[in-house]
């Protein structure tokens with residue numbers, strides 16, 4: 528009986544163009560090194576199953592997208608979405624985003640950094656594992672282009688409030704957070720679901736979908752590099 532190597536993901540289509548391990552990425556991350564062009568590059572940290580990567584790369588074909596997801600299985604699922612939708616402007620990398628952010632991305636490289644619903648690490652002794660932390664926010668500011676944006680959404684009020692306070696102290700150059708609104712489809716194709724109700728929501732990520740369907744409050748902000 529053949530044995531599958533650890534981490535193998537049984538995809539029905541080739542993920543060769545859409546999935547890499549973080550340590551197989553170029554030592555310097557840029558649109559040129561990843562995609563061979565100079566389009567603006569956006570980074571998502573903790574992509575989960577990749578709904579944001581799929582939608583954003585389809586909506587903005589003029590941009591490139593790198594998603595980094597530590598759980599190989601989710602990275603592969605996200606890559607499968609990108610492959611199925613023939614996205615040539617988006618790839619997934621499996622591994623820890625923090626060393627990548629700290630060491631492999633030059634100053635002023637990214638048009639945007641996205642962190643949606645990061646793991647909350649509730650216990651006090653585990654909070655240092657949070658991906659939005661005093662080091663990562665400094666690097667996020669550093670790698671953003673002028674007027675680039677950092678999007679941070681969560682359903683954990685304590686994480687949200689402590690992150691806002693920490694960013695104000697660690698990276699005051701960001702200025703105050705800018706509230707973001709949930710998206711709705713303003714041009715829906717008429718369907719039973721849309722004819723007699725308000726426009727349907729567009730979920731940015733799977734966790735946003737889950738929170739909204741369960742009426743769990745979501746806290747959304749963006750910071751623009753000034």
Ligand SMILES: C[S@@+](CC[C@H](N)C(=O)[O-])C[C@H]1O[C@@H](n2cnc3c(N)ncnc32)[C@H](O)[C@@H]1O
Nearest residue numbers: 573574575596597598623624643644732733734
């Ligand atoms: C709660 S899930 C949210 C997934 C997705 N952003 C969403 O909103 O549906 C958080 C994700 O971040 C990933 N993650 C946690 N730490 C990470 C790290 N250091 N680098 C990359 N991904 C990470 C987890 O594996 C998990 O898939």
